[in-house]
Amino acid sequence: MGRKHRPSGHKHPLPVDFFVCPQTAPHEESALIQTGLTALTHLVRDSQLENGPIAWKPYYDSDGLQIYLATELGSSENIIFMSVTEVEGTLEEAAALHTADTTEEYRKFSERYSKDLIDCAVLKTLAAPTREHPHNYIGLKWVTLEGPPTIRNRDYCFIECRDEFSINDVNGWARVLHSVDLPWVPDLRESMEFVRAVYENSGIVFKESEKPGFLQIYQLYNTNLRGKVPLWVQRFGIKRRARSLLAYDSYFRAMRLGHVPLLRENELVPASSRRKCFLCQTSFGPFAKRYNCRRCGEVVCRQCNKKWEITDDLQITRFVRICFKCSSGPPRAFFDDSEDGDSSLDGGSRAMSEPNIPHGHYRHSMKQGLNRPQAALDDVDRPRQMMRLSSGPPVQKKKDHRPHIPQRHSVQRTSRSGYDDNTVSREELVGLYRQLKQMKVDGDVAAA
Structure with missing residues (x-):
């Protein structure tokens, strides 16, 4: 007979005060x-x-x-x-x-x-x-x-x-x-x-x-x-x-993202004003979902952003979408998210303290990307003495044992103009409408 395996069912099965620590000498x-x-x-x-x-x-x-x-x-x-x-x-x-x-x-x-x-x-x-x-x-x-x-x-x-x-x-x-x-x-x-x-x-x-x-x-x-x-x-x-x-x-x-300001909804570039992803310059298809970066406000595709779980200085945790440029490149361990909505983007009081950045500043700010802020503990004095260990002969450092680091993702910008460089023209909208109508796409999709 095999051993029984007791499933946990849920996290934290024991009460908080289950272990009672006695007085220790x-x-x-x-x-x-x-x-x-x-x-x-x-x-x-x-x-x-x-x-x-x-x-x-x-x-x-x-x-x-x-x-x-x-x-x-x-x-x-x-x-x-x-x-x-x-x-x-x-x-x-x-x-x-x-x-x-x-x-x-x-x-x-x-x-x-x-x-x-x-x-x-x-x-x-x-x-x-x-x-x-x-x-x-x-x-x-x-x-x-x-x-x-x-x-x-x-x-x-x-x-x-x-x-x-x-x-x-x-x-x-x-x-x-x-x-x-x-x-x-x-x-x-x-x-x-x-x-x-x-x-x-x-x-x-x-x-x-x-x-x-x-x-x-x-x-x-x-x-x-x-x-x-x-x-x-x-x-x-x-x-x-x-x-x-x-x-x-x-x-x-x-x-690091938890220490930088985020944009409010009304400061984001309208998704309908962009025909291409701001980073990879891939054209958006008629059914492609567009995402706004909450750091720079630009419109990017699904492949050029990630939903991050961040905790700000007020200890408010939320999920926000940040493009790879503002997060210093695609993460090495990419945990894809299946959710499309950002239900917690506007929660808490953080939005009241976020700066009002005009749209014309987006492309200029992208040159610098995300500057890493000083650690939150930098204002605390570092200990003057650290534990020092002696391990015999100094370790010979060889490149064979140095982990390989992939090159950071880089994006070349192809346009010089500002906010309206990717705006869809009236003629293109009419053409798209006719294509959708021919495909017998009805209701809300065609009207959009």
């Missing part, structure tokens, strides 16, 4: 803090491709993403693999993206960035960020991850440590997850059929790249799933986890 908290710092040190050292403690073996290399294995699949109880890529971003953006220090913040974080996370909780904060160290954090957390069909869900109880570091004269920031046993976080196998799995020095490392404005990302998983998991499931899980690394390109862009 200072020496117990100090020991946990030291555990987190030690795990972070191991993560940073283990993530080195060369001259590190782990002999990484190439497993996959495509589309700017590399996957490395530490052991052959099935040869050990632990699954140890690392994915590597490079994206445009800053350490401040990486630290801000992973801020989730309360259960409410953690759940919002999981709903947006971890689709397979069923439930999560912040159990206890051991060291909160401060003004002197805004990017540091140590705390106890619990999560449940949904497994594929026939595989039981796994839950983890772990300590999370986030901190800046410097190794071989390279600055970085890292987030480590390391399992701990807490008597007040019971095993849920009997009640929820969750299998308690283990993280060992797992997490993500961001290092400043030799290329200015870019980050090298190393995501390392060292986990014991505590059960028999078929090899095909392991391979599937590795590819799935590794490819999630490419989404950081979109995450960082969405963060």
Whole structure:
């Protein structure tokens, strides 16, 4: 008889106050803090491709993403693999993206960035960020991850440590997850059929790249799933986890877009006034849908824009369409959206503070694209001292291990005039009307 698999049914199956943290002694908290710092040190050292403690073996290399294995699949109880890529971003953006220090913040974080996370909780904060160290954090957390069909869900109880570091004269920031046993976080196998799995020095490392404005990302998983998991499931899980690394390109862009003003509906270029896509210059067919960029206001086709989920400075989250020019090119991880409507475009109070930009400014502003604003945490003093690690001989940097970055999408403008250069003439409208009539297109389409 096969094992039973309990479907989650919905996210967050446990009440918020399910885990009750008892009063802990200072020496117990100090020991946990030291555990987190030690795990972070191991993560940073283990993530080195060369001259590190782990002999990484190439497993996959495509589309700017590399996957490395530490052991052959099935040869050990632990699954140890690392994915590597490079994206445009800053350490401040990486630290801000992973801020989730309360259960409410953690759940919002999981709903947006971890689709397979069923439930999560912040159990206890051991060291909160401060003004002197805004990017540091140590705390106890619990999560449940949904497994594929026939595989039981796994839950983890772990300590999370986030901190800046410097190794071989390279600055970085890292987030480590390391399992701990807490008597007040019971095993849920009997009640929820969750299998308690283990993280060992797992997490993500961001290092400043030799290329200015870019980050090298190393995501390392060292986990014991505590059960028999078929090899095909392991391979599937590795590819799935590794490819999630490419989404950081979109995450960082969405963060930057949240700090720039958006146009109101009455400031957008009328869709009917454009015969061609403003970017690729593809002519719009009679049934082609046209989209407005909420950053520059221009009219673009479906292939030259993306619907972004952005959160502005007022913490209002909405979905807006932004063209690839204003979002600095097409994202590497393009998650296509099936919705055609922008139901949340006009929600909240952000629209009242958006500037009134005349239409004649659109083409002029497109020359500059989207300038990345300073990170929201720039006004906070950076810590004077960072964690410094020694790892033996300096790492020899070879181009073979540098992730390949595809060239940014560029668009050549073909017209010089302003607002009316793509306006449809009366004769063309009449001709289009006759064609539609001949095609026996009735009602609303012909009248349009």
